Amino acid sequence: MTDTTFEAAQKRGRHRRPRNVLPGFGPALGFTTAYLSLIVLIPLAVLFGWSLSGGVAAFIELATRERTLAALRLSFGGAAIAAGINMVFGLLVAWVLSRYSFPGRKLIDAMVDLPFALPTAVAGISLATLYGPKGWIGGFLADYGIKVAFTPLGVIVALTFVGLPFVVRTVQPVLEDLDRQYEEAAATLGAGRLQTVRHVLLPALFPSLLTGFAMALARGIGEYGSVIFIAGNLPMRSEIAPLLIVIKLEEFDYRGATVVAATMLILSFLMLLAVNLLQAWTRRHSA
C-alpha cells in the first residue's frame, strides 16, 4: 500500500540514482573496521577463546561455582534494583524538570549528568565516606540501625548514583514533546488527574522508561570503581563480579577470570536482548 505513495516512488528513484559522488568511502570504512577490530573485536575474541581453552564443560564448571554465582547475582541483582530505583526517581526528576519551574531548575538539570562526568573512583570514595558509619548520611542511618556501607545495600547506593542520569535523560525529551492535548482530552472526558497519569501519561512514557532502565542496568552490571570502596567486598556477600575478575587475575588464574568475564558478557547480552524484545512488543501493542 505504501509503495504507491509519492515518497516511496521517490525513494525507489533514489535507489536507482548513480553511485554516491563523495570520495573516501574505502579508506574511511577500512580505517574504521581495522581500528574497531584491533581495539575491541579481536581482544574480545581472545577473551572468549581463553575462557573456552579448557573446553565447554570446564567453562560451565567454573561459571557455576558458588562464589562466581554469588558475585554474578549481586552484580545483576544490584544493578536491577538500582535501575528500578532510578526508574521511579528518574521519572520524578524528569517530570519536575520538564513540567515545573522553580529557582535552580536549570542548574539541577545540568547537574543530573554529573555521574557521567565524575570519575568512578571519586564517586566511590565519596559515597563510601558519606554512607559510612561516620558519614553525614551513614551516621544518621546508623542511628536507626541501618548499615549501608560495607553491605550489599552499599552496592545498590553506588549503582543508583552511576545509573542516575539514564532514565532522566531518556524520559525528559519524550515528556517535553508530549502533546498536552491528550491530557486535556482525558480531563475533558472526566478522568481525574491520577487516572490521566496512569492511563495516558505512563503508557506514552513507558518505552523511554524501559530504555533508560536498560541503559542503567547495562552500566550497573559492569560497574567497578564506584562500588569497590563502599561494598566491603566480602566473598559470597558483597563481592561484585568485576571485582572477582580482578581477584582471579591477581592470583594469575587467567582462565577463571576470563570465564567470569565471558559469563558476564553473555548474560548482559541476553538481558539487553530481552529488554529490546519487550520494547518491540510494547510498541506493537500500544500502536
Place this chain on the structure above:
Amino acid sequence: MIDTLAHASLPPPPKPHELATARAVTRAATGEAPAIRLLLIAAAILFLTLFLFAPLALVFTEALRQGVVKFIGALTQKEALAAIRLTLITAGISVPLNLAFGLAAAWAIARFRFPGKSLLLTLIDLPFSVSPVISGLVFVLIFGAQSLIGPWLSAHGIKIVFALPGIVLATIFVTLPFVARELIPLMQEQGADQEEAALSLGASGWQTFWHVTLPNVRWGVLYGVLLCNARAMGEFGAVSVISGHVRGLTNTIPLHVEVLYNEYAFSAAFAMASLLALLALVTLALKTFLEWRFAGELANGLRH
C-alpha cells in the same frame, strides 16, 4: 441596528474573573495542585541531594578539611605530580586517536550506504556495555607474560602491560564510542548536499572535508572530545587492571586516589579526587554551554 442584533444573539463576553477561573480549571485538569507540585519538587531535590549533591560537596569539604596548605601540599607531592603527568599523557594520546576514529566512522556511516551498517553501529557502541575491568583484562590477555606474544615482547624489552602503552590501549577501548556517537547522527541529520555542491564546483575530497564537513560539525566534534576526554582522564577500572599500580610510574590520578585512600591518607586522597571533580564540573559547564549556545549544531541523540 445590526450591531445590537448581533450583540443580542451572542452570549455576553466573559468577565476577567471568569476567564481566570476557566484557566485555573484547565490548569487543575492537566496540572497538579500547588501543594502536590511542591511535594514532588521537594522529593526530587531530596533524591538528588542524597545521591548527587552530597557526594559532590563531600569531595571538596574532605579535600580542604586540613586546610589549604595541606591541600596544596598533597597536590604537589612527587607522586601526585607524576600521576597528573601520566593522566595528561594518556588522554593526550587516546583522545586524538578516538577523534580520528570518530571522524572516519562518521564519514563512512553517515555519507554512504553499505551492507552491515547497523551491525557496525552496534559494534561501535559495544565498549559502553562491556565492564571496564574486562576492557583492561583483554589487553592483559594479549600482551601479558602468559600470552602468545608475551615472551617475545619481554625478550625484546617491549613493555605494554604495567606500562604506558597498556594504559593507553585500555583507555582507548573505553572511550572509543564518544566522538563517533556524537558525529554519526549529526552528519546524518546534516546530509551531504553541501559536500556534493563543493565537489561539483571542483573542490578535491580533502578540500571538501576541511572546508565544508569539519566547519559544519565543529561543535559536535568539540562536544564529543569533551566527553571523551572526561572519561579518558577519569577511567579507573580498565586502567587499574592493566597498570600494575607502580607508584610514581604507572598510577594515573584515579589510581593514585585509590592508593592514598587505601593507605588511610583520606585528605590527600580527596585532594586528588577534587581535581577530578573539578574536571567533571568544568566538563559539565562546557557541555551545558554547548547545548545552550549551539543546540542546532549538535546531534539530537541521547547525551552520554
